[in-house]
Amino acid sequence: MRTHHSPRNGDAAASSPSPRRPLGPDLSPRPQFQSTLSAQKLRRLNYLALLLRLASFCFSLASAIFMATDYRGASSPRWYDFDAFRYVFAANAIVTLYSLFELAVSVWDISRSATLFPEVLQVWFDFGHDQVFAYMLLSAGSAGTELAKTLKGSEACKEETAFCLQADIAVALGFAGFLFIGFSCLLSGFRVACFIIRGSRSHL
Template sequence: MSSPLRNGEQAAAGRRKAAGRMGTLLLLLRVFALCFSLAAAVFAAMDGAVLRLAPFRFLLAANAIVAVYSAFEVAAAAWEVCKGATLLPEAMQLWFDFGHDQGFGYMALAAAATAAREAAACGGGNISNAACLQADVAVGLGFAAFVFLALAALATGFRLVRFMATGSRLPGSSSAPSSTSPY
């Protein structure tokens, strides 16, 4: 039989549980961003008629880059959930995640918006109906990838603000000693 937890141990256990929830949420958002960006890149690459148009080449390149970044971030988030520690030093990891989520998210949005305009015109009548449908699907998947990157940016931004306010990405922790501890 284990002994009951003391106040400090209970607080630490609660912080680990809350950090695990945020880490799991980020992992899921990153997996969805990976899936949608990879699918958008595949759909954009499947038809040569669509790839003759520059906006769809941009959509392909942007989503391929986002997929590679998301694969790295999935691995980093899985590491953090499993080990409870970041790959890089904490401050560097938080700034890295937030900055790159923002940058790659806007790149995915710009590519999808540019390709959407071309898809709406359906290449000026130079593309078959099947290719137009495929282009529409690629654009939709690109926008979905942006949405999940934007949500991940919100979560990493929240973690960054928490770090700047308390000195830790973990909830409720601070560098000051707790006044509730009897020791």
């Protein structure tokens, strides 16, 4: 499905030898070498976006797995007895699924030089979700940290089970996931701004 707004803009427009744009004020002719340069830059930016998605997927998945397996038998506390740990697991699981979807979107973007949804929908979808999920992951991480701190020294944190250590690792991995989705958010925010100003997700 291609955008109805300005079909195949971005990569395709930049690599085309006649870069006439349907929207945006830039009507001056551009030399061929500049188009090639722009296309190269755009490709690098797309690969960077893919890399960030991959990193946030890996860290969120690892965090969710570490939290979900933090269980040491009936006599030990379980992670789902604590609200904040449930929040950490839920937030990371959601971000894992979202990052997987966005990975597919990025691969589609790179391979076909077009967005999966119509461009206007895609840029706002990406940015809105990145922003909300970045905040959600940070909030979950902070709540998880506070709970882990409170539990230190309590009966739940006996050394032989390492229940608290595993919870700490899950929270730390969640923070790493937040870092990468935060950078993705900056990138998708820039694309939204490009779309508003120039009618295309790429300013190049």
